[in-house]
Structures are given as structure tokens and as C-alpha cells.
Amino acid sequence: MMGDVPFLEIFVDAPPATVEARDVKGLYAKARRGELVNFTGIDSPYEAPEGAEIHVQTEKNTAEEAAGVILDVFLNASGRPSGARSR
Template identity: 55%
Template sequence: MSAPHSTSEPVSKNIVWHEGVSQKQREELVGQRGVTIWFTGLSASGKSTLACALELELLQRGKRAFRLDGDNVRFGLNKDLGFSPKDREENIRRVGEVAKLVASSCTTTLTAFISPYLADRALARKIHEDSSIPFLEVFVDAPLEEVEKRDPKGLYAKARAGVIKEFTGISAPYEAPEKPELHIKTNETSIEEGVAHIVAYLEKNNFI
């Protein structure tokens, strides 16, 4: 069997893809399908809060779930990246690859990243699709005036003052999803309602 198509070619030519347990075998043995749920939205829109609540709900149901958070990943895997468009692109590419690996272990993988660019999220989706791993985009939507009111980290205030450069929604663009699998407006929907909505979608599509 040939290696899964990649979105970029490895630098080394002296490597060969090694097959092991198939995805179908793994899913049958574990009893759960792997899927990545990609939360995207402005800072303070509720991505991490929603992802945390969903992770807890799934674990309490006895399901495998694991969350990758935007800030947390930058403390380790992506600590060498800043917030320029190029660095943002590489940030999302790496996270897309890691999420695919975690999801391939038959785990519901939750990623909470601003991921402001359509092209970068399309790349993350392609990374999954090329390996036949389901990818669900969740647009966590809240108006700019609402997230500025929340501003739990004080980032919007710093961006307005010019202290933070290239801040999404203020001095850098956010490209909203065109066709997300789920669209949750956190200024109209409670976290509990949002979790219930996502769980219903997962159940309906046999992901849990």
C-alpha cells in the first residue's frame, strides 16, 4: 500500500511509509471512530471554553477525547513561531498534522485555535482528508464588540493601544468559515447548549 498523500514533500528521500494496524482494524478494536473537531473564531469567542466542556462531557461518557489548545501548543511544539501570516500558517499546518495523528488513534480530537485564514484551515482539512480522517469545522461566532467586552486576557485593549501588533480582528484579518459543519453563536447560546448541539451532531453521524 502506498503512503498517504501529503500536502508537502519530506526533505529526506530516504524514508519509506511503514504500514501497521489499519484504521478500520483500530476502530473495530477500540469501538470508536476518530475525528477532529476544529474550533475556529476570534480570541475570546469561547473556543477553548467550549472545547474544554465538550472534552469533559465526552470523557464522562466513557469516550476517548483530547484537546489541543492554541496557547498551550505555543508553550511547546510551536514555541518557535510568532504571529506573522507565515508563522500562523506553519502553526496551523503542524497542529493539523498532530490532530490527524491523535484522531487516527480513534480519539475525538478537539482543536481550539483562532486559525484566521481560510487557506490554512483548508490545509488542515486536506491533511485529514488525505488520510481519510474525518474533519469537522466549528465556527465559534461572537461579534467583535462582544469579544472586546469579554477580553479575559486584556489582549484587545493592548491591540487597540498598539502594544500588540497583528492582532486578529483589530490589526489582522479574520476570514470566517464559508461552510462550517457547525456554527455556534456564543453570544446567543450557552456553553451547555453548544456542547449538546455538538454531541447531537456526533451521535447522528456515528462518531460517538
């Protein structure tokens, strides 16, 4: 808990190929050319979180579904019912 706001770890799980394909800054390409060192997933290992409160799988959930799950868990953790979403 941080003040009156709960801390929730969210694991947005996407396959490495998907993450690299979404890389609009070209960081993966730079890492593959050796221009960036210790780049996670290329020459430095990736370690998935072990205790995340929320695990969203991008290959199985749409962005809207993932956002709904995250919002519902957050509202529940903050003491509000999930139906209390403001729009």
C-alpha cells in the same frame, strides 16, 4: 477523520464587541494601544470559516445549548446515536 475520531470544524460565532468584552487577558486592549501587531479583528482582518460543520451563535444560544449541538453532531459523526451521551 483522524484515526477513528472524526474531525469537525466548529465556528463559535460571537460579535467582535462580545469577544473583546470577554478578553480576560487584555489582549484586545494591548492591540488597541499598538503593543500587539497583526491582531485579528483589530489591525488584521478576521475571516470567518466557510465550511464549518457546526456554527454556534453565542448571541442566540446558551452555552448549554451550544454544547448540546456540538455533542450531538460529534456523536452522530462518530456513528453513535445522539441519545448515547454518557454522563
